[in-house]
Structure formats: structure tokens, C-alpha cells
Amino acid sequence: MTEIMRSVWRALAFLAVQVLLLDSIPPLHRFLTPSIYLLFLLWLPLRVGQLQLLFLSFVYGSVMDMFSHTPGLHASACIWVAFARPGLIQLLMPRQEEDAIRVEPSLLSMGLVPYATYLLLLTLLHHGWVVFLEWLDLGDLVYFFIKVLATTLLSLLMMAVTELAFRRDPADDRR
Amino acid sequence: MNIILLLIRRNVTLVIFLALQALSLTMLFRFNRYHKSIVSALYNEMAGSVNLRYDGILRYFSLRAQNEELLRQNTRLLNELRSNFDRPDTARLTAPLGKEPDRRFLFLPAKVISNQVSARKNYILLHRGAAQGVAVNMAVVSPAGVVGTVVQTSPNMCLAMSLLHAQSKVVAVLKKGSGFGEVFWDGLDPRFLTLAKLPQTVRVSRGDTVVTSSYSDKYPPGYIIGVVDKVMNDQGTNTYNLRVQSAVEFQSLQHAFVVANLQAIEMDSLTRKLQDPND
Numbered sequence: 001m002t003e004i005m006r007s008v009w010r011a012l013a014f015l016a017v018q019v020l021l022l023d024s025i026p027p028l029h030r031f032l033t034p035s036i037y038l039l040f041l042l043w044l045p046l047r048v049g050q051l052q053l054l055f056l057s058f059v060y061g062s063v064m065d066m067f068s069h070t071p072g073l074h075a076s077a078c079i080w081v082a083f084a085r086p087g088l089i090q091l092l093m094p095r096q097e098e099d100a101i102r103v104e105p106s107l108l109s110m111g112l113v114p115y116a117t118y119l120l121l122l123t124l125l126h127h128g129w130v131v132f133l134e135w136l137d138l139g140d141l142v143y144f145f146i147k148v149l150a151t152t153l154l155s156l157l158m159m160a161v162t163e164l165a166f167r168r169d170p171a172d173d174r175r
Numbered sequence: 176m177n178i179i180l181l182l183i184r185r186n187v188t189l190v191i192f193l194a195l196q197a198l199s200l201t202m203l204f205r206f207n208r209y210h211k212s213i214v215s216a217l218y219n220e221m222a223g224s225v226n227l228r229y230d231g232i233l234r235y236f237s238l239r240a241q242n243e244e245l246l247r248q249n250t251r252l253l254n255e256l257r258s259n260f261d262r263p264d265t266a267r268l269t270a271p272l273g274k275e276p277d278r279r280f281l282f283l284p285a286k287v288i289s290n291q292v293s294a295r296k297n298y299i300l301l302h303r304g305a306a307q308g309v310a311v312n313m314a315v316v317s318p319a320g321v322v323g324t325v326v327q328t329s330p331n332m333c334l335a336m337s338l339l340h341a342q343s344k345v346v347a348v349l350k351k352g353s354g355f356g357e358v359f360w361d362g363l364d365p366r367f368l369t370l371a372k373l374p375q376t377v378r379v380s381r382g383d384t385v386v387t388s389s390y391s392d393k394y395p396p397g398y399i400i401g402v403v404d405k406v407m408n409d410q411g412t413n414t415y416n417l418r419v420q421s422a423v424e425f426q427s428l429q430h431a432f433v434v435a436n437l438q439a440i441e442m443d444s445l446t447r448k449l450q451d452p453n454d
Contacts, residue, residue: 051187054191054195071205072198072206072207075199075202076200079192083188
């Protein structure tokens with residue numbers, strides 16, 4: 001399976017789970033909806049260039065918006081993630097080994113703590129932006145932070161489950 | 176130009192990021208009803224507040240014209256008051272202003288030329304005189320309340336004794352009920368008048384409105400004089416001594432009305448007959 005085909009399948013799968021499952025169940029405590037679709041962008045191979053990443057995330061976010069009937073909302077958040085991702089990876093994974101270029105960010109390629117930080121920060125960024133744009137009003141700042149943090153935690157839980165269910169071995173890429 | 180291109184090329188990621196972000200935010204605000212309404216509400220708010228301030232400034236320029244317009248309107252309305260008429264019956268034709276057979280009071284607008292409040296005996300100079308129908312002993316009121324009495328006239332001006340005058344005296348009643356007294360000035364504070372000789376059978380409390388009595392031959396009945404500020408009992412005479420806050424701000428008086436009692440001559444002659452039976 002080529003890298004591109006694999007990415008397309010992943011995108012479809014993530015979108016399907018997000019739209020058909022997570023977005024259609026009632027929000028937890030009436031205001032928390034986890035998102036898993038973001039993981040597609042976080043899993044993209046490292047060698048995808050910055051510009052490609054930006055355009056890709058715009059298209060991906062727009063497709064997500066098509067299903068959630070909020071034009072521009074997820075696209076905008078995804079562009080933020082794509083913009084912040086390369087720098088963050090530079091920061092967390094300074095040693096760019098020869099073959100590491102090909103690998104995706106993952107538990108095995110980055111190590112537990114850097115990978116968890118990577119997931120946490122980008123998810124936080126994404127959710128914070130989405131909630132901010134959804135409300136367009138910080139309103140009660142405490143309430144805003146509670147919502148962002150709680151949604152982030154819930155999403156991270158979903159991501160952890162996904163990571164455990166679908167182990168990605170960087171060795172696969174080398175073959 | 177080259178430098179700009181170079182800058183763009185160097186920061187191409189940032190430029191693309193901003194462009195895409197702008198694109199998606201445009202979509203967000205254009206195609207979502209909630210976001211669209213928030214943005215347009217914000218725009219309206221901003222434009223509205225600017226317009227409001229601008230309008231507030233513009234209003235100053237037309238202030239004079241508006242004042243004159245209001246004065247005209249007030250004169251017309253005051254002359255329409257029912258209390259200006261003493262109507263023996265209703266089967267009369269209407270006549271031009273001031274010539275109606277049963278009109279009792281006529282309001283004549285007058286500009287205040289000079290004004291004083293600091294003396295013991297204060298006078299107000301008005302720009303309307305004998306040639307314009309002013310006579311001695313006519314009442315002077317402002318839109319806010321009773322001001323005083325005309326004491327001298329010249330062809331185009333008249334001098335009025337303000338309520339803030341040691342000799343001014345107005346028969347007054349409480350708007351809410353019976354009993355009449357006299358309003359005069361104690362010569363101390365231009366904001367406060369005194370209402371005396373009001374019998375203590377009348378219930379008075381702070382905030383009651385004091386108006387002119389219908390017993391007065393000068394003032395149109397029911398015209399406001401002031402508001403009761405403090406109630407003091409006069410132990411010796413069984414009457415009240417009330418401190419009344421004047422309805423008129425004498426310091427900032429600009430427009431006034433001279434009130435002509437068109438039936439004053441008739442009333443005078445009748446009273447004089449009573450006093451002098453030989454006449």
C-alpha cells in the first residue's frame with residue numbers, strides 16, 4: 001500500500017468515525033464532543049512539506065466542515081494546526097536522523113513524552129480555536145477554559161485508544 | 176519592490192497560512208448565520224457609536240434654531256391651555272389669538288436680556304414692552320415655572336420683579352389639594368422659596384408640588400412654582416412654614432413668557448366698585 005493511498009484511507013476512516021459516530025452521539029454533559037479527525041493531520045508523514053501541509057489541512061478541514069455544516073470553522077482550526085506542527089516537531093524531535101525523515105510522528109518514532117506533548121499542544125490549539133470561533137465571545141472565561149480543557153482531555157482519550165488499537169510501527173515504512 | 180517580493184518568498188509559509196486563514200474565516204463569517212449576525216452586530220455597534228457622537232456634535236449647531244422652534248411651540252401650547260379661558264358657555268365662535276371673547280390668559284414670549292439672583296431685590300429685564308402688549312402687574316413665567324411680576328415697562332422692554340425679591344408674593348396651593356398660602360423669598364438662597372400661612376389642617380409631605388392658586392388675578396391657575404423641600408411648623412400661628420425648592424433655575428433663565436390677564440381690567444373695576452360705593 002503506498003503512502004498516499006494509506007493517507008486517503010485514513011482520512012476517510014477518521015472523517016467517517018468523526019461524522020457518523022462522534023458528532024451524532026449527544027454531547028457529553030451536554031457540551032463536550034470529542035474529536036478524533038484531527039489525528040489524521042497529526043499522523044501525516046514528516047516529509048510532507050509546510051506548504052503541502054497547509055493546503056492539505058485546508059482541504060481536509062473544509063471537507064469536515066461540509067459534513068458539520070459550519071463552513072470555514074474546522075478549516076481555520078486545521079490551518080492553525082498545520083502552521084504550528086513543523087515548528088513543534090523541530091522542537092520536540094531535534095535529532096532528524098537520516099531515515100527519520102520518512103517516518104510519521106508516532107509513539108515509537110518520538111518517544112512517549114514528546115509525542116504526548118505534541119498531541120496535547122496541537123489538540124489544545126485546535127479545540128481552543130474552534131470553541132473561540134464557535135462562540136466568538138470569551139464570555140465567562142472560566143467556562144471557556146473548562147470547555148476547551150475538558151474537550152481536549154476527551155479527545156486525547158479517544159486518540160490514546162486509537163493509538164493502542166492501531167499500532168503504527170516505523171519499521172513498516174522502512175521496508 | 177524586489178525587497179517586498181523577497182520578503183514574501185522568504186515567509187511564503189506565513190503568507191500562505193494567512194491567506195488560507197483569511198479564506199476560511201471569510202467562509203465562516205459569510206456562510207454561517209450566527210457568525211454573520213455577530214459580525215454585523217459588531218459593525219453596527221461601532222458605526223452606531225461613531226454616528227451617535229457625530230450626531231451629538233452636529234446637534235449643537237442647530238441648538239439655537241431648535242430653541243426658537245420650541246419657544247414658538249411652547250407659546251402656542253400654553254395659549255391653548257384650558258385654564259386660560261373662562262368660558263360662560265360653549266356656544267361661541269372661535270376668534271384669532273388674543274381676541275377670543277372668553278380667553279382669560281394670553282402667553283407672550285419674551286427673551287431674557289439681563290437677570291440677577293445675588294441681590295436682596297432681584298430684577299429681570301425682558302425684551303418685550305408696552306408696544307408688544309406688556310403692562311405693569313402682568314405675570315412672568317418660564318417653561319419651568321413661575322418667575323415673577325412685571326413692575327415697569329418701556330416701549331420695547333419691561334422690568335420684572337423676580338420671585339427672588341423681598342416684596343414678591345404669590346398666592347399658592349398644593350397641587351394635591353386644599354388650603355392656600357403665600358410664597359415669598361427669605362433672601363438667602365436663590366434656590367429656595369418659602370411657603371407660609373398654609374393651614375396645618377392640610378397634609379404636607381416632602382416632594383409635594385406647589386402651584387399657583389386660582390385666586391390669583393395675575394398667574395394662570397395651576398402653574399408650577401416649586402416642590403416642597405422641608406416642612407417646618409410655625410408654632411405660634413398654627414400654620415406651616417414650608418421650604419420650597421423653586422422649579423425655575425433663576426441663574427440660567429433664558430426664555431420667559433409674560434402672561435396677560437385679558438380680564439384684569441374688568442375684575443379691577445368690579446373690585447373698585449365694591450371698595451368705593453360712591454363711584
